Each structure stands twice: as C-alpha cells, then as structure tokens.
Amino acid sequence: MTARTPETPGTPGTTGTVEPAVLTPDVVIVGAGPAGLTAAAELAPRLDGQVLVLDREREAGGIPRHSDHTGYGLRDLRRVMTGPAYARRLADAAVIAGAAVRTGATVTGWAGDRSLEVTSPQGRLRVDARAVVLATGARERPRPARKIPGDRPAGVYTTGHLQNLVHLHHGAPGTRAVVVGAELVSWSAVLTLREAGCRTVLMTTELPSPESYAAFNLPGRALLGVPVATRTRLTRIIGSGGTGSDGSGSGAGSGVGGHKRLEAVEIEDLATGRRRTVECDTLVLTGDWIPDHELARSAGLEIDPGTRGPLVDTALRTSRPGVFAAGNVLHPVDTADIAALDGRHVAGEVLAFLAGREPSPDGVRFVADAPFRWVAPGLLRPGDPAPARGRLLLWTDELVRVPRVVLRQDGRVLARRTVPWPASPGRVFRVPWSMVRSVDPHGGPVHVGLR
Amino acid sequence: MTDVDVVVIGAGVVGSAIARDLAGHRLSVALLDARDDVGDGTSKANTAILHTGFDAKPGTLEARLVRRGYELLSGYAASTGIPVERTGALLVAWTQEELEALPGLRDKAAANGYERCELVGADEVYRQVPALGDGVLGGLTVPDESIICTWTTTLALATDAKARGVRVLLGHRVTAVQPDASGTLLRTTGGDVRGRWIVNAAGLGADVIDRLFGHDRFTVTPRRGELFVYDKLARPLVDRIVLPVPTSRGKGVLVSPTIYGNVMLGPTAEDLADRTATGTSEDGFAFLLSKGGRLMPRLLEEEVTASYAGLRAAIDHGDFLIDADADARYLLVGGIRSTGLTAGMAIAEHVRALIGEAGLVLEPRDDLPAPPRMPNIGEADRRPYQDAGLIARDPEYGRVVCFCERVTAGEIRDAFDSPLPPAGVDGLRRRTRAMNGRCQGFYCGAEVGELVATRAAAVRPCADRPCQAGDRDAEEARR
Incomplete structure (x- = not known):
C-alpha cells in the first residue's frame, strides 16, 4: 500500500467538517470481476506504486461468484472449474501479485479526470490515480426496462438475482418456473x-430457434426436459392476492417481494398472434444485457451507441486520457474468460500510458451492419495493437449458420471470409483480426457485415 | 377495545395530517388503516408534485386548500426534512388550441392568487428544456411548482401523529359501524374500535364507509394512471416539470424530474371498476411511449427503471367533498384527488374547524413534542453515503447495500428502528429507496429480502396478526 495520506477517515478538517481520506494509487480498477482482477494481477508486479481494485460487493470475484456450475477458466487459465472456484482463484492471484483489493467500496462518482469518490465502511474516500480502469461489467435488463405490463407480484427475477438468492443467500424460489430466453445464461438459470x-415448465425465445451453445442445446434439453417455445414473447404478468407494489416518482415496482403472488404469465405466438397463459410461480428474465455504464456516462466519456458501453480503441482507451475500460462493460456479454483476457490486454496498455506513450489522435470507427447490433472495440488508431485475443467482437440479432463476413471501407471491400462458426444471437460472434489488416487507419468508417 | 375521542379512518397523507392536527389538542385519537403500512394506498403512487394551485377551479374549496396546503407543507417539509425541490414547471403548447389556452390559464392562476406565471415563446421554451421534441409553439411558466417526496410526507405526518400520542392501528379494515348514544363503534378486521367522533378519510374506500353511515351521496371511480420512471442518467434532459396544456380533448402526459433523481413520464388516465387494479397495461405503455416520443424523443433512448400504476379516487363531484354531520358525529373527507398531497395539511385545518363548529371541544396542548426529523431520501441534499463525518461515527452508513440507489445498511437499520417500521419490502422501499433503482434487485434483491425477513418479523408484532390495543405498549416496552 502506498497511500500517501493516512487512511484514517474522520479526520476533522479546519472547518469542522470531516474530509474524505485520500488514496493515491498508480492505478485504480473499478470492479473486481474477471476483467478487473486479471488486470490487477498483471499490473501490480510491474508498478512501483499501488494497484487498487474497488468493488462494491462484499466479496471479490464478480458474477462467477454465484454461477455455481462448471465451465470457467478455459481460455485464460487453460483449465475448467466452477464459477465460485474461478472467482476465488482470480481474487487470490490479484492479492498474491501485490494488488490491494477493497470490497464493500462503492464508487459513487468522479472528483476529477482520474479521481473517484468512494463510500466504504472504512469511510468516505477520494482516490486520485494516475490511470483508471473501468471494469464494471454488465447486468440483465430487469422487468421494467423490458416494459412488460401486468401485475407486480413477487417471484419475478433476473438470472443474477436468482443466483444471488440461491447460491449466496440460500433462499428458495417457487416450484414452477418460466424462463424467458434460451441462450447460455438461460440454461444456467x-x-x-x-x-x-424448482422445475422449469417452459422456456421462451422470440427467435425461431434456441440461441445457445450446441453443448447446452440438444443434450441440455433432453437432460433437463425443458420445452422451448420459439417465436414467442411474454405479454403479461398475472398475479393474485393483495395489491401490487407501487411507486411514486421513483422506482418501486419490479415485483420483488410485492404483496401479490405470481400465478401465471401470458405469452404470444409471434407467428399467429395467439395468446395463452402458462401457470407458474417463478419467472426468470434472462439475457438482454446492458453494461453497467453509469460511471462511464457520468464522466462524459464517449459512449458506443451499439454496446452502450464506453467507446474504446483496440488499446481499450476511452475518450478520456488515462481512463481505460475492460470486460463486459465493453461487450455485453461475453464469457468470463474473455473478460479476463481483456484485463490482461488492458494491463499492457495502461503501462504504456504510464510510461508516457501518446496514442495517435486519428483513428477509424468500426460500424456494425445488420444483422449485427454492435462491434467492439469501436475504434482503430494508427500504430495501435490488435485487440485482445486478436478478435473483433460482434453481436448478431439473427442466426446465420454460415456467415460470410465482409469488411468495407469507403465503398470498397477490404476483406471477405466465410467463417466455420455460426453467428448466433445470445453469444458473441468473433471475427479474426487478420481480416482487418488492410484497413486504412486514416480512411472512413469500416463497416462489418455479412454478405 | 380502543376507545378514543376521534377515530380517523385511512392513514394516507390526508388521514395522517388530520390525526396529527387533532392530536395537537387535548383529545385521544386513533388512526386506522386497512393495510399494514401508512401511505400504502393512493398516497404512495402519484406524480409527487407540490402544487401552487395555479390551475385549480377558482372559488372552489380545493383551490383554497391547495393554496393554503402549499404554504403549510412547504414549511413543514423544511422543519421535518421532507425532500422538496423547487424546480418550477413549464406548460408547453404543441397545438394552436393549446397555445390559445395559455393566456386563460395565466388569468386563472391570477384568480387563484398566483401571479407569477409568464407566457413565453417557443424559443424560450427550448432554451429552458432543450431536449423537447420538435413542434413547440409556446409555453407558460409556473416558477413555484415543486417536486416532493410523497412517501416521506405521509410518514412524517404519521410519525408526528404517533409522537403526539395517536394510536396508529394498521391492519384494521372497517367492516361495519354501530352508532350509539355518544359515538360509533367500528367493527374492524383488527378488532373493535370506538370513537366519539369518526373522520372518514378512506380514499378509494371513502364511499363504502360513507354508505355504512347511511349516506348515498357519491361514488369513487378508481382512475388508473400509469407511469414510467426513467433511469437517473436521463435526469440531465429535464430540470423542471414539463406539463401538458389541458384542453377540450383531455389532459396529456407530463415529463418531470423526480425527487430521487429520475425522470417520470405519465400518467395515463383510465377509469376502472376494480379498486385493486394497480397492474400496468399494454395499451397504457403504448400510449406513454407514443406521447413520450413526441414530447422528448431522447428520453425514450434511456432505460426504464420502473413502471407503475396508481389509482386516483375520482368522484362524481367537481370539488373536494368535506362535510360534517354533527348529529352523527361523523365527518366525511371525500373526493380528494392527487392535489390531496399538497392540500393535506390544509384539509386537516379545515376539518379541525368543521369538527369544532360541530361541537367537539378543541383545547390546544402546550406539551407537544417537536416534529420528527425524517431521513433524507432525496437527491437535492446530502445523503448518508456522501457524509464523511457520519460514516466516521457509524460505519454502517458506509456500507452500501442497494448500489443503484446508494442505500446504506445504516439507513435500513434506522427504518426498522423507527416509530413506524416497514412491514415488508415495499415499506422499506418507501422509507429508504432500497431496491428502487435500475437493477431492480439484480445485485441487492437477495440481501435486502433477507434483511426484511429477519428484521420485519422481529420488530413488527402487527405483521402477521392484526394489531390489538396494547400492542403499542408492548412495542414500546421492547425498545
């Protein structure tokens, strides 16, 4: 720890008010998930000053903490383990490498370009760093953001809320569940x-086929015996008993713990318009990710309209010098190991920044053409490295089994290639960086689409 | 059996204000509610505006009480810490008809004693709210319209009432009334309660209670209003209340900042038969999105943090219906629309005068406790998570439990330790904002639920059985 001011909060200032204690690490990383912890483990041994990781949760590790199934660590650690084991391993590695990991520390805003306001039980803090890495991750849209009408009973969850409840708080949902979504995270739910x-009586997806990995699909369906209703949307939530929770000028109303009980949901067949109700006492809304971009937006960083996270270049720089971003806040969402590898990638770029390397002010934007919703990173500057793992990441709204990827710049085709993996909704689609080599970094926007 | 001088039925903002006011005199008072919390009906779900009364119908009781209530509640909010922000309002005209209606509205405001409205051109409207959609023709300013925390308002009044000795009897739904020689016996789901005088402030249920007393003079029609609450990141789009201009084709929807730092769009207006229909609807959502898209297109790009529906107690009467029946020692406070939030304390004054004229002896007390100091859950003032000194003294205020709304463990603890603790998650939301944020429980839902399960059962004997007289003593003994 290299804090230059004693960390004793409650030091009375001259005016009698208490001033926040000030910490001055070399790098502050917001978010102790796979991206943030991996970045910290890479940076700490290579810097004289402190690398400080802040996380608002009680334990470090991020989302994998409550994803109690295997499949973690494949690409970054080259071995497979459960989410909680993976989370512990990354947290331990960061601490062993010499990083300071503070949990229960909520970043509440900015005090300067690379200065953060923090609330923790140890006091109100200000963190003045030389570089900042935002690794705040992503969350699933809850019911209100999906604009699902109806009653507001208890028993409506997102996957995150459900797994938190079951794995960390040992709570119990109901006995008959409907799961909205049929992608990887849905099967996790x-x-x-x-x-x-709790038995899952139905999964629904608006798409014509379930989106998730084949490994989960056929065997998963057979093993778990869950019927999947495709081209189906949720139209209403039906509760009974009591009256729902209401709000007033603010946000009460997700149905978390309202008076009513969930009785059923109404679903619509998109092909025929026919509606029917399905009895259930538990509803899990999965997928539909949004980055936790509050800090990025409150800083006034340029936002990528596709991902809704901060716009970054291939070095993971945001629009503010010395402020970087990594992990699923940039690409909502990829798997945890990919987020971790972002953390490894950003570490080298942070070191370069601290060593005084200036990026080129120029650069070209990547633009996602339909059926792609977004592409990340969104910017390529002359002289910059390939992105993490040498891949451009994209999100598709349609299933394309044999994608013929085309890159165009200034009306001319730069590269076209048929890739041997499908573009599937609900999972990230990867394009090899070799297709990007002939981009003119001084030219117009580069469109990435399918032929 | 509880036997008091005055029973007030309905612990919403109006009933709580009346009970508090009467308890300022040498009287025993009980405040009843069918639900397990105060402010859990119409009072909890409205547009949360502290009205100047500029657009009330001049000469009505409502116009007078809203104007008086604005002064009373502004003062009371300052002394108790109810969050208020004087944002001002701007009526925006989008059609020729609306534009032509503006001078009349300014004159009406003047007739109501409010002289500060100003007509402004489209350029000035866009200067004040640049995010408005295309097509504005002009506007009218109302500089003193304010936003207020409706939840804290009812809680402050009810907490104050309790401190003045009012018996707050929750879970007491009135099922029958039996007048006798010197008062009325109320049969309730929580046991019998007798009062020499009864005040009916039952909101959506006021007509039902009124019929129990033998009257047949009005019918409450629940008018559902659906609202969207947008993410805090939308707040920079609108710093004042943007009101529609009422015309012959009905009222439009408003866009307003909220006291918690969000932006609200709504409400719809739909008359219903079902007094419990607080669900939201597909049509309501579609209406809001189409209106919102015209009013402020950029707002629709932001996330919706919450959607909800409130029921207003619309009645077939153009004014507040407040009437004392001296013979029956019964007083009706009916037809209190959304303006009741502003007017509540003035309604209480008015009720006091009527009940005094009707024969109740009102002898002011000189031993009143100071009004309560309410926890600040508004964004305009410093909240506990921002207070370095407070956190240094008590680290629980540094332990953020609800990340989105930045609610700390200290505030949740305080809510359960307060004189009117929450009975469940919804009550906790209204006292602290916990779980009201953009993630809607993704991160903190499980932890808050666990806290509520342990704390609500421990502090609240009334939670799973009706309160009986004597519970209050037991509650106080336990503290």
Missing part, C-alpha cells in the same frame, strides 16, 4: 432452479 427444487 435452469440449472440453478433445478438445484433449488
């Missing part, structure tokens, strides 16, 4: 429900 003794 089904597994959690099963473990908690």
